[in-house]
């Protein structure tokens with residue numbers, strides 16, 4: 001019997017993406033490490049080997065073909081210049097890569113010409129500046145970039161912003177358009193055959209996203225009001241409608257988007273629906 005090849009998948013080992021990435025894989029039914037010092041884990045039930053690596057390095061391993069797939073941030077993929085491409089957005093780790101300078105100084109992108117910009121993403125930033133013909137000096141820092149201006153090594157910074165708290169605490173304000181809208185993405189190498197097992201993994205991850213974004217809704221309604229209520233929410237393949245013991249009443253089950261679900265409950269109640277219940281989904285295949 002020939003041994004089946006393992007699909008090699010890189011997962012962030014620490015930082016902003018690590019917990020959510022492992023959580024998503026777990027929710028998709030894959031085994032994940034339980035000890036944060038483990039560097040790899042073989043899920044023999046699914047023929048997948050997970051490698052726990054720095055998110056910044058993941059695009060490099062995947063781009064060079066040493067690993068089949070990886071989870072990293074779009075900003076890190078772009079910064080690496082690796083020969084890797086996005087397969088799907090994973091719905092977590094969203095951030096914006098932006099310029100910031102001392103508050104109240106009226107910074108503009110044009111005024112960056114001839115200035116020093118500190119960043120942990122020099123590859124991404126240099127490409128962006130080159131495309132716009134802006135000549136600035138980049139200072140590469142590993143992290144805590146927001147301190148670079150106060151400490152005198154830069155005039156402006158380009159860094160990851162989520163809530164903006166870190167920037168504000170450093171007395172900085174954002175300027176210019178968003179350089180990159182980032183989030184966690186699944187990546188593979190640009191060239192070469194599609195790795196065996198990719199489709200199964202992608203389907204499972206998509207199922208986790210659907211389960212996260214939808215809710216199961218149940219309610220009871222008089223038969224006369226059924227068309228009006230199901231016109232508001234008709235589910236994926238049409239509503240499941242069954243008879244209630246109470247004469248003239250029906251039970252309805254539909255999948256509904258999480259967003260707007262409470263407004264929908266109010267609207268259905270107005271139309272005569274009663275006993276409206278929302279239930280979380282654990283997983284699904286649509």
Ligand SMILES: Nc1ncnc2c1ncn2[C@@H]1O[C@H](COP(=O)(O)OP(=O)(O)OP(=O)(O)O)[C@@H](O)[C@H]1O
Nearest residue numbers: 015016017055073074075076093094095160162182
């Ligand atoms: N506060 C945050 N909120 C959301 N996403 C973030 C945040 N900080 C970083 N990210 C995103 O997570 C990804 C990995 O960044 P992370 O900060 O984990 O790596 P790092 O800066 O190399 O490591 P560390 O900060 O642990 O030294 C990037 O895509 C980045 O945009």
Ligand SMILES: O=P(O)(O)OC[C@H]1O[C@H](OP(=O)(O)OP(=O)(O)O)[C@H](O)[C@@H]1O
Nearest residue numbers: 143144145160161162163164165166167
């Ligand atoms: O807008 P906020 O919600 O404040 O989040 C943004 C901060 O989070 C990240 O820092 P991290 O903890 O990864 O440290 P680092 O700068 O050393 O990478 C990022 O580099 C920003 O500094």
Ligand SMILES: [Mg+2]
Nearest residue numbers: 015016143160
């Ligand atoms: Mg960081």
